[in-house]
Amino acid sequence: MRRNALLIVLAALSAPAGVVAQPPGPRIVVVQAGQLLDRPGRPARGASTIVIREGRVLEVRDGHIAAAAAGFPEAEVVDLRDRYVLPGLIDSHVHLASDTGGVASQLEEVQLEPPAKAYNALVNAHKTLAAGFTSVRNLGDRDGVTLALRDAVRAGKVVGPNIVDAGTSISTTAGHMDTALGFRDDLRDALDRHDNLCDGPDACRRAVRLQVARGVDLIKIATTGGVNSRIGAGLGRQMFEDEARAIVETARLYGKKVAVHAHGTDGVKLALLAGVDSIEHGTVLDEECIALFVKTGAWYVPTLSTVNGYLERIAADPNAYSPAVRAKVDWRIRVTGESLAQVVPRGVKVAFGTDAGVSKHGRNADEFELMVKYGMTPSQALVAATVSAAELLGLSEEAGTLEPGKRADLIAVTGDPLRDVTVLKRVSFVMKDGVVFRDVRGAGVPQ
Ligand SMILES: [Zn+2]
Numbered sequence: 209m210r211r212n213a214l215l216i217v218l219a220a221l222s223a224p225a226g227v228v229a230q231p232p233g234p235r236i237v238v239v240q241a242g243q244l245l246d247r248p249g250r251p252a253r254g255a256s257t258i259v260i261r262e263g264r265v266l267e268v269r270d271g272h273i274a275a276a277a278a279g280f281p282e283a284e285v286v287d288l289r290d291r292y293v294l295p296g297l298i299d300s301h302v303h304l305a306s307d308t309g310g311v312a313s314q315l316e317e318v319q320l321e322p323p324a325k326a327y328n329a330l331v332n333a334h335k336t337l338a339a340g341f342t343s344v345r346n347l348g349d350r351d352g353v354t355l356a357l358r359d360a361v362r363a364g365k366v367v368g369p370n371i372v373d374a375g376t377s378i379s380t381t382a383g384h385m386d387t388a389l390g391f392r393d394d395l396r397d398a399l400d401r402h403d404n405l406c407d408g409p410d411a412c413r414r415a416v417r418l419q420v421a422r423g424v425d426l427i428k429i430a431t432t433g434g435v436n437s438r439i440g441a442g443l444g445r446q447m448f449e450d451e452a453r454a455i456v457e458t459a460r461l462y463g464k465k466v467a468v469h470a471h472g473t474d475g476v477k478l479a480l481l482a483g484v485d486s487i488e489h490g491t492v493l494d495e496e497c498i499a500l501f502v503k504t505g506a507w508y509v510p511t512l513s514t515v516n517g518y519l520e521r522i523a524a525d526p527n528a529y530s531p532a533v534r535a536k537v538d539w540r541i542r543v544t545g546e547s548l549a550q551v552v553p554r555g556v557k558v559a560f561g562t563d564a565g566v567s568k569h570g571r572n573a574d575e576f577e578l579m580v581k582y583g584m585t586p587s588q589a590l591v592a593a594t595v596s597a598a599e600l601l602g603l604s605e606e607a608g609t610l611e612p613g614k615r616a617d618l619i620a621v622t623g624d625p626l627r628d629v630t631v632l633k634r635v636s637f638v639m640k641d642g643v644v645f646r647d648v649r650g651a652g653v654p655q
Contacts, residue, residue, distance in 0.1 A: 296342025
């Protein structure tokens, strides 16, 4: 890394906004882009100039305009004339607080104190932002770790991606969010509060209200078992209809969306019939599921990257997973991508999401390659990670495109991502809210 690039990153990591002396008046930045994809889904513009005022896009103009010619002689100029510029990317499914899996995550459960998890979440947030992901939706952790990080980022105390957070995910007892699975009986009560587990509609209403009380942005539930659930209870439905409906109705009372972890078709249908907003994973889908997606307008979030996480852990340690979990992991590796290939031609709404935490933080862009492998065009995959994810996260007014009034969240790459999505794995420049977070152009980063 070049020395001044390193200084920029260090400053971004440590200095709250406003610490660096600024000239009087609004802070203006002029970004000159070689190519600009300001609105994914529409054709890219050629050479363009983006004028940014106080962290927001003021205007986008054709050609390379000098600061003085743009009317702002005092403006900082960022020269990206040899780069392809596009909006900051959005990952709709991450778990910033952790990136362990299998037996290692079981150990983490009994060894790590919440403050240690909080530092892990901050480090993972920086990795995510450095990879070009300027907004994320965090779908489940414990102890309000990422909720606190969300607030710290919003308050400008620390630098990180803009976070939409679901607090602790909700499931039934022995469901995917029962963290005591696989532990001795006498550890069950010692380990956790279990107030995210609910059996019966009344308990499920209360579980939602507890998350709302903690300040979450949305509710995350599991209607089926999980690959990483530490028991061999399968990947089918593990929640009753009245429980799912109680959860969705309660979330709606408070204006919250509901994201659903579901692998088997019965759990997907249960969730879609209850009126949820997104299905995460959706590893097996049938005609009825697809028809329900189309009818309800719910989003599909494929999380194909999980497979990379599984394969890497198994390569490093063949015993990384207990036998009950390993059987599910092997199945997921076999079938992942089939659902995406099914839904793309049917017009189901797809939002980009990796499940980073299962896969490695900072490698979020690996998902693009898999989305294209399983039936999306590069343009569709980019729309999923910008315009569509912004809509799912409720950020359409803020992010997803580079238009006047939106946050100046942008990234730069070498090469055309609409021809080769793998260039997105090598993001050399990241700006969030008009402030440079990462600039490693010409610094030995493989292009
Ligand atoms: Zn997840």
